[in-house]
Amino acid sequence: MKVGLYFGTFNPIHIGHLIIANHMAEYSDLDQIWMVVTPHNPHKQKNTLLDDYHRLHMVHLATEDFPKIKPSDIEFKLPQPNYTVNTLAHLQEKFPVYEFSLIMGEDNLNSLHKWKNYEHILSNHDVYVYPRVNSGEMNSEFANHPKIHRVGAPVIEISSTFIRESIKKKKNVTPMLPRKLWEYVEHNLFYRK
Known part of the structure; x- marks a missing residue:
């Protein structure tokens, strides 16, 4: 089974994440998409994240x-x-019969060469890339790499940061979040401060 790993802090997860994940599940050769909730991204401030369990x-x-x-x-x-x-x-090691691939936006692909042991990742795993607005010029090292697959998923311009800031400003963001998720955010008064 081919599993696509879609990493993120998901603070919060929103319809943009779901559109990309569903597109990868339906229009690529990946069998499942795992939304890997990142407890702490080395490049982000931990104090801006909701508790791991809530995310x-x-x-x-x-x-x-x-x-x-x-x-x-x-x-x-x-x-x-x-x-x-x-x-x-x-x-x-835990799932030896699964084939794991990465899912990332073009903007992340352009910085892949800065990732720890990125050559090892590319030698052993496929990378499925979705388009992003203003992702910059393609890193030439990855332009024709056999392990990198571009998937023509919709371009989504919604961000978790925008949603958090909008909630803080008391804006209506219900179209950007699944209903049950919005109810959970409202009930817990998340992102109000």
């Missing part, structure tokens, strides 16, 4: 109607801060 629960709420999309807390069990290469090694 994981929101991913459960958002994906329950999508049988090919699964929440994953695999990184919660790994030493922090964690790196993708370590997660991939852990998953391959």
Whole structure:
């Protein structure tokens, strides 16, 4: 089985994430998409994140109607801060019959050469790339790489940051979040301060 790993802090997960994940599940050769909730991205401030459990629960709420999309807390069990290469090694050991691939936006692909052991990742795993607005010029090292697959998914201009800031300003963001997720955010008064 081919599993696409879609990493993110998902703070919160929103319809843009779901559109990309569903597109990958339906229009690529990936069998399942695992939404890997990142407890702490080495490049982000931890104090801006909701508690890990709440973000994981929101991913459960958002994906329950999508049988090919699964929440994953695999990184919660790994030493922090964690790196993708370590997660991939852990998953391959735990699920040896699965073939794991990465899903990322073009903007992340352009910085892949800065990732820890990125050559090892590219030697052992496929990377599925979706388009992003203003992602910059393609890194020539990856332009024709056999392990990198561009998928013509819709271009989504919604960000979790925009949603958090909008909630703080008391704007209506209900169209950008699945209903059950919005109810959970409202009930817990998340992102108000």
